[in-house]
Amino acid sequence: MSDLESSSSMSASQTDGEMDEDTNEETNGETNGETNGENKEEENHRESPAPSLSSFSSSLRAVIRIKHKYMAMKKRKQELALGFGGSLTGAPTRTSPTIFTFDGLTPSGLHPLSSTQTPQKKKKRRRRRVMFPNSGGRRAPPKPAPSRAKYGLYLLCAILFIQIYNAIENLDDHVLRYDLEGLEKSLRREVFGQQGAVEGLMANLKDYLSTYVHNKPLVVSIHGPSGVGKSHLGRLLAGHFRSVVGDTLVLQYYVLHHCPQEANAVNCAKNLSAIISEMVERAEEEEKIPLFIFDEAEHMHREILDALLQLATSKKQSNEYLNAIYLFLSNLGHAQITKHMLHNSSSISSSAGRHNNLVKELTPILRNTLEKLHRLWTRAELLPLGLLEKSHVMDCFLDEMTREGFYPDHTNIERLAGEIEYYPEEGGHQYSQTGCKQVVAKVNLL
Structure with missing residues (x-):
């Protein structure tokens, strides 16, 4: 037990x-x-x-x-x-509420008994690739915002361009008013043997007439022996300026005609100053430049030279006195010019070369000689005229005979040119002693 x-x-x-x-x-x-x-x-x-x-x-x-x-x-x-939503064989039906737990979940997030469900991967949202340019593989820098100041700069440049263009057009209009091209053609055609002097004169006129506002008047003094074309040159200039600026703005003053007596030199100086003042005031109103030509300046009295020097160089004068052209024609220094050309004729090949040589060598000599006579010549641009050869005299006869209506016969012209007196031939050059001074008288005898 x-x-x-x-x-x-x-x-x-x-x-x-x-x-x-x-x-x-x-x-x-x-x-x-x-x-x-x-x-x-x-x-x-x-x-x-x-x-x-x-x-x-x-x-x-x-x-x-x-x-x-x-x-x-x-x-x-x-x-x-x-x-978990599954059912077992022989199991009683559940009536209690479903309680969700994380027990028994697989790593993929699916219940092990749900064999009918297929695993679905969550699709990742693909991002679009950012494409960059191939140049260097760098991203383009951001564009700066447009500035309004740029348009103001464009407007300023346009205004400046228009002003400059208008200024140039005004200068061209001012030069075209005096028709310097037509004047140069006339001087080259009608003044014989002085092509170099014509070029120097036209250069001074173009520089001065290219604008209307100046700080001093243009003073040009042309010197040369008798008969080389000084008075003819003055007449051509006077006629051309009368056609472009009017008769009232051109003055031709002949000392032996307007003031022959030395006793009247003071009154002549006063009258001349009044005439010049009236002309420059009229020219200022019309916006033109007057021309004053003084022929036979070697006969001018000292009082007249003093009055002209004051008008040409005084800084107290108003602006209208600065816009004027003074042209003096004289034979002062003719002896130096004649001597130089006769001694250097062999080295001179053309008229242009003759003038260049004259300007280079004779200008200092002429200035020293003229400064002793009066201070007015120190303010002037000096242009010496050389001696005329026989061919130049024949051209003078041809031109005068054509003007008078004679038939230009070469034989007759050569005969008339042979009657002129010449210096002895030097270096292949034959210079006339009187130039073309006797041409008019001989043609009138025909």
Whole structure:
């Protein structure tokens, strides 16, 4: 009996130990199944001998306790399976609300029992690639905002261009008013043997007449021996300026005609100053430049020269006195010009070369000589006229005979030119002593 009790107590203790292990396994992971529980129950029944009443009651209590725990474990597994949406075979239908837990989830986020569901990858939103230009692989710099000052700069440049263009057009109009091209053609055609002097005179006129505002008047003094074309040149200039600016703005002053007596020099100077003042005031109103020609300037009295110097150089005068042209024609310095050309005729090959040589070598000599006579010549541009050759005299005869209506016979012209007196021939050049001064008289005798 004692053995029976001991065996039953051992079986009870063993059963209790196994139940404790089952409880521990249930709490750790609940991984034991239904079959394990049944096997344990069968083993307990086999190992137990014929039980007594007390052992039977303890065994019954153990079996009942095991059964209750088994039923609790089974029910808990069913609740877990229903919680994940699955169903077990023969399991009762669950009516309790579904509780969501993260237990038993796979890494992919799907329940292991949901075999019908297919894994779907979340599509990543592809970003568009930013394309850059191929030049250097650099991003283009941002464009600066347009500035309004740029349009103001464009407007200023346009205004400046228009003003400059108008100024140039005004200068061209001012030069075209005096028709200097036509004047140059007339002088080259009708003044013989003085092409270099004509070029120097036209250069001075073009520089001065290119604008209307000046800081001093233009003073030109033409010198040369008798008969070389000084008076003829003055008449051509006077006729041309009368046609472009009017008769009232051109003055031809002959000293031997307007003031022949030296006793009247003071009154002549006053009258001349009044005439010039009236003309420059009229020219200022008409915006034109007057021309004053003084022929035979070697006979001008000192009082007249002083009055002209004051008008031409005084800074106290108003602006209209600065816009004027003074032209002096005289034979002062003719001895130096004649001597120079006779001694250097062998080295002179053309009229242009003759004039360049005259200007270069004779201008200092003439200026020293003229400064001793009066200070007016220090303010003037000096232009020397050279001697005329026999060919130039023949041209004078041809021109005069054509004007008078005679037939231009070359034999007759050569005969008339042979009657003129000449200097001894030097270096292949034969210069006339009187120039073309006797041409008019000889043509009138025909």
